[in-house]
Amino acid sequence: MSGEPSAAADFYDAAYRSAGERGARWRELGAAGKADHVERLLRVRPDQLVEIGCGDGALLAELGRRDAARSLHGFDVSEEAVRAARRRGLRSVDVFDGQRVPVADDAFDVAVLSHVLEHVADPVALLREAARTAPTIIVEVPLERSLSGRRRSRQALSENAGHMHTFGRAAVRRMVDTAGLRLGADLMDPLPAAVHLFFAETPGARVAARVRSAVRRGVFAASPALAARLFTLHYACVCTRP
Template identity: 30%
Template sequence: MDKVTSTINEAYENCYAGSNTEWRLLSARAKAQNIVDVCKDISFKKVLEVGAGDGSILQYLDEWGFSKEMYALEIVESAAELIKKRNLKSLVEAKLFDGYQIPYPDNSFDVVILSHVLEHVEHERLIIRELKRVSKYIVIEVPLDYRFGVENRMKHFLAYGHINMYTPSLIRFLLKTEALDIRADKTSLIPPATTKYNEFVNKKAPKSILKSFKIELEYKVKKILGSLLGQNRTEKFANAYTILTEKSDRKLEIF
């Protein structure tokens, strides 16, 4: 089985250096809430997050009592160490893996989480099959990068390490063709607080009441229009898509 290349490994080794803790936590809160929302009808005792980063999502899930036991996998030591330093009460272990082979036996977990990881993965179906091997349920969240004018933003996405792009329909198709049944899903917009932080802190744009008002207004207008115009428009406005799948006994028939 393939493993993450040394080039990608090196690129992510220093990814968590610096003082971006506040930004990562702010971004992670919405992601964690999306996970809770699609899993609201199911309770889990043993959870694995693959590609857990610095553990920001796990921190919220730990605080909210999402699971009795949580595990984390990462491809770089620096990230695994940051997860351990959070001292999460439900964290059993955080360790390294090669990016594809999950070092746990079949059916070890109730649910595996893959949040904002699949867009970085060279061989999507290999990791999805590993997730399915170790867990009955899988939660995947991806950014919705693919939209009109995407060709003009290629450098922007590549700068973030995004080598795959999805729409809700494309990710549903991918998962269904891997014999996974969809249990719940959700589209979401970037919260105004996150957009403001990115604009005024990350990008160092001058703060202004007018700019803040525009950010709040755009968010509210998209929410209202989405609720009025239906699923198709909601998905076009959305920034992320979260989906809960369940392993099935179906076999994929390829003709």
């Protein structure tokens, strides 16, 4: 996928159209864990929260159900995604060009970049832009610099999803530092069993998915560092301006 904003908008418009209801259910499934991470890292309910790269609003809607902020806002490059977000009842969701959020400095208390930075050509620039809009930024990315992440099948899935970068924890730290921000609290989490089960369509596949999830959670409980080397984890952190 090209890094040009117009190409990204076209790519994601097509992706949201083709994914249909199944894609919406997949994003809703993932939103629960992502909302857990936002709440765990924030601890205090903000007044104004924006999600930059909000997609179809699945995470914003979940945060709204939890009353995680007084006011929720979102921006995305895809008009198709923004329309879907508005169908969820999210009123303050708009299209942006993927580079500059059309708001004043410090318009929000918290900006969320959840599974977005791996999709953009210049993640440091977008992280800086998020920091312009809010003093606190929540970042979440998949840690794909792992044994399972290097499999050709996994790499193909990531490319088809529009991933332009792969991250490990050290790469996230460098990105945050390059953006001129401070890294605060962070967390890692293996994918929940429901994620593995989502694509399991036969009894045998469902058994295999449960076993895979149990093994990964067991390894993670014993050694998070080893788990990060072996398979994909989700990593979330708080970033603040100096």
